[in-house]
Amino acid sequence: MYKYDNYDHKIVNERVEQFRDQTQRYLAGEIADEEFLPLRLQNGLYVQRLAPMLRIAVPYGMLSSRQVRKLAHISRVFDKGYVHITTRQNVQLNWPALEEVPDILAELAEVEMHAIQTSGNCIRNTTTDQFAGVAEDEIEDPRPWCELIRQWSTLHPEFAFLPRKFKIAVCGSTEDRAAFLLHDIGLQLVKNDNEELGFEVFVGGGLGRTPIIGSSIRKFLPKQHLLSYLDAIVRVYNRYGNRDNKYKARIKILVKAWTPEVFAQRVEAEWKHLKDGPSTLTNSEISRVKSFFPSPDYKDINGSESADKVAEIAADNIAFKRWLDRNTQPQKQSGYRSVTLSLKPAGVAPGDVTDKQLETIADLADRFSFGELRATHNQNIVLTDVIESDLMELWQQAKESALATPTIGTINDMICCPGGDYCSLANAKSIPVAEAIQRKFSDLDYVYDLGDLELNISGCMNACGHHHVGHIGILGVDKKGKEWYQIQLGGSASKNASLAKVLGPSLSRDQITDGIEKLLDVYVENRIADESFLSTYQRIGIEKFKERVYAPST
Amino acid sequence: MPQVLKDNCVVNDDWITLEESSETLPSGDVLLSYDQWQGFSEQITRHDGSVGVIIDGNAEIEEIIEPLLKLPLIAINFPKFADGRGFSAARLLRERFNYTGEIRAVGGFIRDQLYLLSRCGFNAFKFADDTDLSESAKSLKDFSETYQVSVEQKNPLFRRR
Ligand code: HEM
Ligand code: SF4
Numbered sequence: 001m002y003k004y005d006n007y008d009h010k011i012v013n014e015r016v017e018q019f020r021d022q023t024q025r026y027l028a029g030e031i032a033d034e035e036f037l038p039l040r041l042q043n044g045l046y047v048q049r050l051a052p053m054l055r056i057a058v059p060y061g062m063l064s065s066r067q068v069r070k071l072a073h074i075s076r077v078f079d080k081g082y083v084h085i086t087t088r089q090n091v092q093l094n095w096p097a098l099e100e101v102p103d104i105l106a107e108l109a110e111v112e113m114h115a116i117q118t119s120g121n122c123i124r125n126t127t128t129d130q131f132a133g134v135a136e137d138e139i140e141d142p143r144p145w146c147e148l149i150r151q152w153s154t155l156h157p158e159f160a161f162l163p164r165k166f167k168i169a170v171c172g173s174t175e176d177r178a179a180f181l182l183h184d185i186g187l188q189l190v191k192n193d194n195e196e197l198g199f200e201v202f203v204g205g206g207l208g209r210t211p212i213i214g215s216s217i218r219k220f221l222p223k224q225h226l227l228s229y230l231d232a233i234v235r236v237y238n239r240y241g242n243r244d245n246k247y248k249a250r251i252k253i254l255v256k257a258w259t260p261e262v263f264a265q266r267v268e269a270e271w272k273h274l275k276d277g278p279s280t281l282t283n284s285e286i287s288r289v290k291s292f293f294p295s296p297d298y299k300d301i302n303g304s305e306s307a308d309k310v311a312e313i314a315a316d317n318i319a320f321k322r323w324l325d326r327n328t329q330p331q332k333q334s335g336y337r338s339v340t341l342s343l344k345p346a347g348v349a350p351g352d353v354t355d356k357q358l359e360t361i362a363d364l365a366d367r368f369s370f371g372e373l374r375a376t377h378n379q380n381i382v383l384t385d386v387i388e389s390d391l392m393e394l395w396q397q398a399k400e401s402a403l404a405t406p407t408i409g410t411i412n413d414m415i416c417c418p419g420g421d422y423c424s425l426a427n428a429k430s431i432p433v434a435e436a437i438q439r440k441f442s443d444l445d446y447v448y449d450l451g452d453l454e455l456n457i458s459g460c461m462n463a464c465g466h467h468h469v470g471h472i473g474i475l476g477v478d479k480k481g482k483e484w485y486q487i488q489l490g491g492s493a494s495k496n497a498s499l500a501k502v503l504g505p506s507l508s509r510d511q512i513t514d515g516i517e518k519l520l521d522v523y524v525e526n527r528i529a530d531e532s533f534l535s536t537y538q539r540i541g542i543e544k545f546k547e548r549v550y551a552p553s554t
Numbered sequence: 555m556p557q558v559l560k561d562n563c564v565v566n567d568d569w570i571t572l573e574e575s576s577e578t579l580p581s582g583d584v585l586l587s588y589d590q591w592q593g594f595s596e597q598i599t600r601h602d603g604s605v606g607v608i609i610d611g612n613a614e615i616e617e618i619i620e621p622l623l624k625l626p627l628i629a630i631n632f633p634k635f636a637d638g639r640g641f642s643a644a645r646l647l648r649e650r651f652n653y654t655g656e657i658r659a660v661g662g663f664i665r666d667q668l669y670l671l672s673r674c675g676f677n678a679f680k681f682a683d684d685t686d687l688s689e690s691a692k693s694l695k696d697f698s699e700t701y702q703v704s705v706e707q708k709n710p711l712f713r714r715r
Contacts, residue, residue, distance in 0.1 A: 038636060121636070151701045155697065156702055157702065161638025285712040
């Protein structure tokens with residue numbers, strides 16, 4: 001994991017002091033509300049329905065056990081003893097007091113964390129694959145590149161007041177697990193014919209009111225030019241992005257208006273002036289940053305032998321087998337597996353995790369995963385590098401702390417925004433809908449039979465819950481002051497990204513779980529062999545689903 | 555005498571700005587809007603003082619800048635502080651067009667932006683309201699180290715660490 005040196009410490013500490021001073025001046029009435037707004041946003045501080053919320057950056061989702069213990073401590077001392085994992089791999093506190101935020105930031109700085117640019121119209125946390133470094137289909141570890149981008153974007157002098165927020169994701173594998181096509185900039189690590197490393201650059205993806213899939217503007221950007229090219233893109237956006245209407249201010253709208261071809265030309269023209277300048281990455285810097293992500297000290301394990309042994313244990317223990325099948329996956333290092341700790345037990349807001357659980361997670365990471373872990377964009381926690389023969393012990397400990405719900409990748413592993421329980425923009429609540437679905441589909445055999453299914457819930461069209469890219473998406477809408485839910489079908493955040501289509505008129509809260517059940521019936525009746533929900537939908541189309549859901553009840 | 559924060563010091567500001575409708579050019583150092591500067595082009599050739607121009611952050615810098623580069627002062631106007639185009643504009647002036655005169659922030663920018671503005675090449679700050687200049691100057695020193703290339707730091711941190 002990246003380790004701060006004196007420079008990093010200094011910058012983050014000075015940021016804490018800057019914000020402490022700003023908060024004091026604000027509380028003394030010396031800074032107007034509208035001026036304090038972007039200052040606090042750029043330090044992760046929202047003011048929501050019930051209290052302020054503080055979003056803490058988790059660069060590309062990586063956390064050390066020490067950091068997680070600090071988060072547990074902060075949530076206990078400054079909040080109500082739990083935190084929320086967001087869809088951008090960050091951590092959110094729901095109830096901090098404004099006066100205490102500078103102290104929280106100071107505590108975070110002690111463990112090399114901050115809340116810089118987690119909100120506001122600036123470059124946000126860069127995200128990536130939660131299986132970086134261990135994925136079997138990895139082309140190149142994305143984390144060093146994410147760290148380089150983190151440093152480049154942190155307090156960038158020119159880009160603190162963009163037209164709108166700006167999100168970057170990096171994909172280092174063949175499968176996409178970072179939804180990079182739905183980011184303002186999506187970077188795909190690629191190798192050219194000479195085996196040289198570079199990036200295919202996509203721009204203009206995004207969710208929100210106007211969901212758009214990103215367009216490729218450069219097939220191959222040699223790696224050393226990464227930062228100057230990013231400078232060029234963001235400068236073009238900063239200068240020409242719409243600033244009159246906040247709903248048209250994202251880069252996706254500019255790219256669409258100009259066309260991706262013209263946008264690419266403008267970027268290339270700007271880049272001509274920046275290319276080969278001092279921001280060009282040096283080999284020594286690339287190696288320096290890469291050196292923070294070494295392969296841990298793997299043991300030499302006979303992979304097939306150890307897999308057989310685990311399978312043998314699993315054969316006698318159905319609960320363990322379910323967990324093994326759903327919540328763990330192989331790594332490129334034989335004899336090791338990655339484990340997803342589920343934050344989706346029924347009855348808990350998806351992604352919420354308590355101080356006690358955080359401490360358990362930290363202990364598990366120390367015991368089984370070289371002291372590191374990852375927050376995922378599906379709002380779970382991943383422990384990598386677990387020796388297969390340790391899985392049983394890990395499972396037992398995770399189970400005790402309600403971290404082993406064996407439903408990863410199923411309908412019950414939904415992505416869900418905070419919705420009407422917390423968010424002042426919400427049209428409807430989303431957390432109770434998630435819970436109702438989890439309770440309705442509690443029969444695990446049925447859930448496994450449905451297979452991989454992404455269900456995403458947002459409480460309004462801002463789409464924090466990614467409903468546009470769920471195989472099943474649920475969107476809260478407001479009808480004459482009542483909460484209703486629109487169902488969308490067929491979205492996907494994979495490499496073949498697609499946006500979901502609206503099924504039909506929205507359903508009331510009482511109707512929603514029955515509606516979902518009908519969709520699932522149509523799938524089960526129509527699937528061929530082990531076809532997934534998404535593939536079945538793509539093959540048979542939306543009509544059959546629609547007929548069933550809106551059929552008059554008999 | 556009105557004051558301005560310039561090169562880290564609070565100094566008297568001698569620049570005269572004109573009403574948009576003004577038809578004559580007063581004597582002394584005048585700071586003109588881009589339109590006025592074009593309108594007075596003939597008088598300017600005989601003018602007894604210095605001339606500076608205010609451009610907007612969203613100006614097509616590449617197209618208009620050539621004749622302005624010889625002026626001692628270019629001011630960049632912030633319609634509101636959240637409008638970040640002026641940051642790019644200043645960097646273009648300094649880094650692409652090698653402008654070495656005064657670049658002055660005018661309009662709606664705020665004290666808490668001074669550090670970033672100065673990194674983008676602004677060296678003078680004229681607040682639209684009565685913001686305390688010597689207090690504000692503290693914000694110029696919010697940070698002592700930075701990751702990126704910028705006008706006052708030609709090398710990114712990774713070339714120095
Ligand atoms: C409760 C406080 C929150 C508020 C007020 C809020 C507000 C918004 C708004 C206004 C947008 C649309 C922005 C745009 O399209 O320009 C948005 C998008 C988004 N938010 Fe939130 N959000 C909140 C919490 C969260 C949380 C907790 C998460 C993660 C679980 C999240 C993740 C996202 C994501 C991933 C997007 C879509 C990114 C995109 O537009 O491309 N938000 N949010
Ligand atoms: S999707 Fe809407 S309701 Fe949900 S968190 Fe975002 S803004 Fe709030």
